[in-house]
Amino acid sequence: MLLIKGAKIYPVIGSILDPGMILINDLGKIEAIGSTIDAPNAEIVDYTGKVILPGLIDAHSHIGIWGDGEGKAGYDGNEIPEPIVGKVNALDSVNPFQRSFAGAREGGITTVQILPGSGNPIGGLGFSCKTAGIIIDDMVIKNPTGLKGALGENPKRLHGKEFKHSPSTRMGTAALIRDYFQNAREYMIKKDEAKTRGEYFEIDLNLEPAYLVLKGEIPFRVHAHRHDDIVTAIRLCEEFGINYSIEHCTDGHLIAEFLGNKGAVAHVGPGLSSRGKVETANFTDRNPAILAKHGVKVCLMTDHPFLNCRHFLAYGAVAYKHGLSFDDTLKAMTINPAESLGIADRVGSLEPTKDADFIVLNGEPFTYTSVIEKTFIEGKLVWKRPVF
């Protein structure tokens, strides 16, 4: 048992404890949290003057699959040239030794969702994992956590322009996705019938992820920057009655009321962007605040490497600066993504029975005078700020 005391604690769910205590058991779970905890046999660590937040959760990342510091040899994010590749899983591309994992720990990120890239209309499965470890399977929290889809510029550039096959337009991309789910719906009916009758059924690996989506077991996570791409994503998902999250949602601020009315979940990022593409031309630092104001469930994300995940907290600071409330900013980096990924029973807040994933800062977050000093996953120190 480990008893953390002295620090101001933002549990995210529940009231702020100043100071508070966290009791962590030998399984790396939170045993108790409160103003005072009686644990006579516990090892005590005093963090007086420090601030503790839950480990941050990056809702959409490509760490381990995008060649951080490895050059071309490490690019394993888009399985090409087929545009519809439901059968792949980002898990099989991940290099846990890639420096981006250390970067995530440095940035206070203890949980990520790793998704395939956005080159394909259907890009494959993503999953969520912890950011410390050497065997990816041991780091997994939940697999899969979603099926990646993509609209807008990326799929039509890669396929239409480079490979000279469909999709070459936005409508072509939507048509391929529609086709895919149409096929999957028929597949689902046949598979379910075969199961009921106890008959042999031939598995189609490419359609299996769509089966999970249609069954409501995982959401469709659709890359969409431009406002009309976001609307198309929702149109498609409503046609098939499937759960979804909007990935990026860059133009969300232009259609925030529409998204709020839909009860949409948006994974917003990468923050601190330079609008590299036409579809990101309307990027604004105010996007998270505007979306939250209209009732959209906002989860911040780095899209690492497109925002270096080391600077996730700085992205939070900028979202906070531009109008997202302090509480909403913390939620957007912790409990909201935990809920979106379906892992809120384990992470996203500091509550009894949850994993003891937390970060220790030397002061309040979102200022340049305070920094993350330590990152803990399941009660174990996984990163400590080096002194330069």
Added chain:
Amino acid sequence: MLAIINARLETISHGIIEDGQILMEGGIIKALGTELEIPEDAQIINAEGRTVTPGIIEPHTHIGISEQGVGWEGNDTNESTNPITPWCQAIDGVNMLDDAFQDFREAGITTVNILPGSSNIIGGTSVAVKCKQTTIVDDVVILNPSGMKASLGENPKRPYAAKPKTPSTRMGSAALLREALIKARQYLEKQNQVKSEKDLPKFDKESEALIPVIKGEIPLRIHCHRADDIVTAIRICKEFDLQYTLEHVTDGYLLVDFLKENAGHYAIGPTMHYGSKVENKDRDFRTPVYLSQAEVDFTLTTDHPVVAGQYLILTAGLAVSWGMKRDAALKSITLTAAEHIGIQSRVGSLEVGKDADLVIWSDDPLDFTTFADITIIDGQIVFTREVE
């Protein structure tokens, strides 16, 4: 005439003036102090105790030549049809209507150096401009040419190795650079030796463009990330006794003594970016922190749009959070940046006679949640923040 009163003036060159005033006329700082007589006809801004600094200066950008949100049509960064193109001038590619200029004004950035990209061994001349709202770049030039871009390492060998054409290696890159410099030096010698105009060597656009470099009138601004590229850059510049600056200097932390010894001008960055290439795999804040500890002067850069330029101040704030002194960080993006570009007689500090480029900040300029409230260039208000 424009005056600011009740301001905390961070002059950068002459310390801090509390409760100060600053008077601007004809685009120039006419006076600053604590007991100025403000003429009756002056427009007065009451800073109400807020901090005023010189305008922020970005020493290495591709703003206007690598336009935001435009794509291929607005990308004029690299004339990568020939590895040696000293006759190209960045000014001829700058679109002052690039949205990024507005972002820069909003961020308190008043002057930028615009360089050609790094695909070529010699890419062309850079230009320093004010971030004023205009369609005519010539009207906002502060120094042209402000240098000659050169490049070592991965970038220049990549496009040509594929063609195939030299350079395909680092030694090939260095050889091409040397060859062009030798040719230009001989060309200049021939020009100096002839007695009548008819004996002048045949006009050679390449050598002609390099004469100011050979004469030491403009610096060679050399892109280098990896430690050995940094060393090669300095080796070649010493061979030809050139004025030079080093751009990026990612591995600088490995060469602290060497960089101190050579006392050059160093622009470090984009430090917030990820390890996008093998040559910058170890990118982090060690380089700025180690160099500042060794009291080596340098400036920070975002390499806009690699990291969006408006986050230059955030980058400086992060450098502080990693251990750089706060005042040194602010100096690095004002006065040292001006010195890097070679325009310190005009901008970079609040001094009588310098250009009236300054910013009124909502709080400590380096803090993550601080806004530029008012940005002034040449004594004119170019941005005022609307408070919601």
